[in-house]
Amino acid sequence: MVRPGICSLIKRVSSLAGIGDISLSTNGLLLSQMANDLFQAGLKRVNVSLDTLRPEHFQTIARFGSLEKVLEGIRAGLAVGFDPLKINMVVIKGINSNEIRDFVALTHKFPIHVRFVELMPIGETGYFSREHWMGLSDIMQACGELVPLSQDESPLGFGPATYFKSPGALGTIGFISALSSNFCRRCNRLRLTAKGILVPCLASEKGVDLKNLIRSGGSDGELCNLIQQAVLIKPERHCMESKNANAREIFMCSLGG
Template identity: 40%
Template sequence: MQSLTDRFGRVHNYLRISVTDRCNLRCLYCMPEEGVQFTDASNLLSYDDITEVVRTAAGLGITKLRITGGEPLVRPGLDGLIRQMSSIPGISDISLTTNGLLLAKQADALRDAGLNRVNISLDTLDSARFRFIARRGELRRVMEGIEAAGRAGFDPIKLNCVLLRGVNEDEIGSFLQMAMEQPLHIRFIEYMPIGHADDNWRNHYLPLARVLEVADSMGLQYRNRDDMRGNGPSDDYELIGGKGSFGLIHPISDEFCKRCNRLRLTADGYLKPCLYWMDELNVKPALGSSEAMEAMFRKAMDLKPASHEMAAKLADSALSHIPTERRMSQIGG
């Protein structure tokens, strides 16, 4: 088997799969308050379609899958899809990114179906601020989802916190203290300009060097760790004397494209070589033919650029490609 290797020698073993572009939140950094034009259900890939794509991908060396959205748990029967994919030879790890609102009721079924890990979005520990950032929903339900994930046996449980200057940067210390006291992995993420490189992004973008500054000011001791399961682009740190850990995902201030190993499949059936650029391939015409689907994956490797150039966008420098107009929720985070 010839692995999925792009023009720059990067071997790809990771596929992120969006199952819906719908979401029950409207987070500041992801979607406008009025929402976006959602894909009609008839134009979404069916679970059988997704399983077919994954079967071909597994034959090309894809071993890791992540289910995303939108909010993936708003699509009914997700445990059935996970059960189908977990039975495919070569697939060794399936994870889920969720906002947690619907997780408490589904955690056990997802675990039983073969889901290995969960990442839960949590940008604030304050209820009122949660409503400001997410524009709807309740923090209490997210915390219940985190607790349910622990009871179901998911390990590690990762919390994704997008840092926004002037909005939640004052909570960095609270999140670090949370990681000291609980066996959770807090991942701080830089605000990315996916589909909207506007003044809102520029004004709220915060380099993650700030996290280490806060950790130092708190007198916390930490050291690099490289054993975090599914760490992807995260630079991870063990908190000495603490129960948990933290990580930094900084695509702009410390670009990690040189070690990118991932492709993305959108809910409406497009294979994206890079999150930021417009390039994408419609897989629907290839359904029913493993040879055509394999060719689609090979073409994605040929299209994959060296980097996403988000830092150049921040600096108003010229870009080598055309950025996507899709929002994060329409691609899959």
């Protein structure tokens, strides 16, 4: 959302033939002031990254901004009609794992979809992921009673989460468990970075340079071939769970992860 002209970009993209869905992942800090303009531009759904509901922990984890600003953004997002509005909470054992029930309680108060994400050894988290990692079964246990949802009952998003509901809740609970339950076989993601590189996988160094081809006058056919190349070099699966796998010096924010 700090990109100048984000609303006009969304408007242009949403008017292209074949575009059926546009969503935005955000830390939520600018959402309260931009929610309406984004919605009017054609954005339909939003994922807010929020790892704690305690103001005293917010600074430690997020390092800037304020919890109140993010919550204001979530309320504004619901008010303008983003649907689904998801919250991604990365569970960090010993840091925010005691807040799992608080996030479940949010789904009773609001029609939002909380997704608990296993910590992954990517970027800075790679340095402490093993001692702070909490697996899917422990996270699910901490949630209390959950009822599984079918694919039809799950929120839109083509994502890797599996969804449940806490009985009586307005929203849902999802789990993204990249390590304890690999979902690479269902992954349909390609990520275009701000530098114009199309990256087929978060766990791979490989990518193709679309910007270079476009700037040098490449044809649509050449562009199609290059995009296909990106799909073909997508690895079968990551091996982050391997004890020998090194943490990657890659930051999710630079890849749109």
